[in-house]
Amino acid sequence: MIRTPRAWAATAAITLAGAALLSGCTKAEEGTPSPTGTAGQQVVASTSPGGAGCTLQSYGGTALNLKDAIVGFSQSEKEANPFRIAETQSIKDEAAKIGVKKLLVTNAQSQLPKQISDIQDMLAQGAQFLIIAPLNSDGLEPALKAAADKKVPVLTIDRKVNATACKDYLSFLGSNFTEQGKRAADAMIKATGGTGKIAILLGSSGNNVTTERTNGFVDQIKAKAPGLSIVAQQTGEFARDKGQQVMEQLIQSKPEITAVYAENDEMALGAVVALKAAGKKPGTDVKIVSIDGTANAVKAIVDGTINAVIESNPRFGPLAFATAQKFFAGESVGAAIIISDREYDAANAKAELASAY
Structure with missing residues (x-):
């Protein structure tokens, strides 16, 4: 995907905001709604209420350096939709940026059984951390169980699963x-x-x-x-x-x-x-x-x-890997991390067109 200077700036903003978020408690963690941003602004990340959060100890995982790790990403839908294209590219770009040892990428082609088998296959290939864009909120239980049995943490992005954070999966990253x-x-x-x-x-x-x-x-x-x-x-x-x-x-x-x-x-x-x-x-x-x-x-x-x-911001890569780095360093992460979204109308669409994906 060709990235404009403005798009690169937006990605950098995500990285910086994600780093600020992950360094400590925010107002949103205390229950205050996250900022939504006015037209054209890129207000990026804040944490939703998630109790004490999840740690390596409470999840049952082990410390991991992502540069030595095999990471799996399961995309849910055919990449005919610009959102899915941008989402996958963001994961790939950030994995390359931080130097992940190996990134496995699959696409379920909008088929739930395939997404389950994709995840199980990545686990069989030695995936030590998983990022999943679920096709549906229900139905991934066999895949989540397979990951839990191997103590492989799972981050879900853009769609929630009807399961328990810090037990069936680590955390949810997405929009409100x-x-x-x-x-x-x-x-x-x-x-x-x-x-x-x-x-x-x-x-x-x-x-x-x-x-x-x-x-x-x-x-x-x-x-x-x-x-x-x-x-x-x-x-x-x-x-x-x-x-x-x-x-x-x-x-x-x-x-x-x-x-x-x-x-x-x-x-x-x-x-x-x-x-x-x-x-x-x-x-x-x-x-x-x-x-x-x-x-x-x-x-x-x-x-x-x-x-x-x-x-609906698809640029999850920086926030997903920042969350993983924090978790594997032994720090707590919230049950839900919210990425904020721009708004376009007649007043700003022409000027902000380069920011769209």
Whole structure:
């Protein structure tokens, strides 16, 4: 992946913020919400409440120098999505930067049985530390058990698993998905003036990302915009073609729709195609707000077809390896570490386009 100077600066910011986070307790560890950042800013990492945290002793692991280690990364989905491409590249870049002895990388191709076997295979190849991007919140129990049996610590990133931190896995690194939904709702209220009828293009079922992005959005709309009503919710499975198909159906079945909340950029871009084909002006006739922060979606803001995008930061590499280094040095890490996200709208999209992934 080609990295712009601005993208390199963002990565450096993650490394510095992650180092600051891991050096001691933050307000967020005491229960204060982490900063979300204003449009264009890169406010990066803070720790969510996690009790006393997890240590080598409580997890049952042994000290390890990552430069002498075999590390495994399990990607969950086909890398047709810019988020997954950027996420994998971030892990690879940081592993190379710190000099990891060997990095094993697998891709489950959106198949849960394959992700389980991928993880088991990496363990068989001697992986001593695992970073996993789970396909679903449930179903990885056999893989997590295999890692636990070998005392191999597991960091989960971008999607939570329904399991116990510091027992079944070490820690979760990811965005505050409920907060993303709330921020998307605020952007929608601004774009619509607080009135209209909204369709939600839901992400795939069976993971916390979809649930939390939906709940955050719905609750915020109900609380702050009585003039906005949600008239349809249908899954687009985080895919552009599916998002387009669903939007085509909704244009026929719910012609009164004046706004679309897409739970990722790919579905939003699919909705743009469907709306244009129906003779509507996306961004004008139908307001669109999405989550991810891909370059294509931010460019669509510049072009006027999408109104706002809440970033979901995929650059986990620096924070994941900083967390691992702290853990293997015998220090405590929290049950959840939250990476903060930018926001793009018409006011900053053109200037910040190079920051998108």
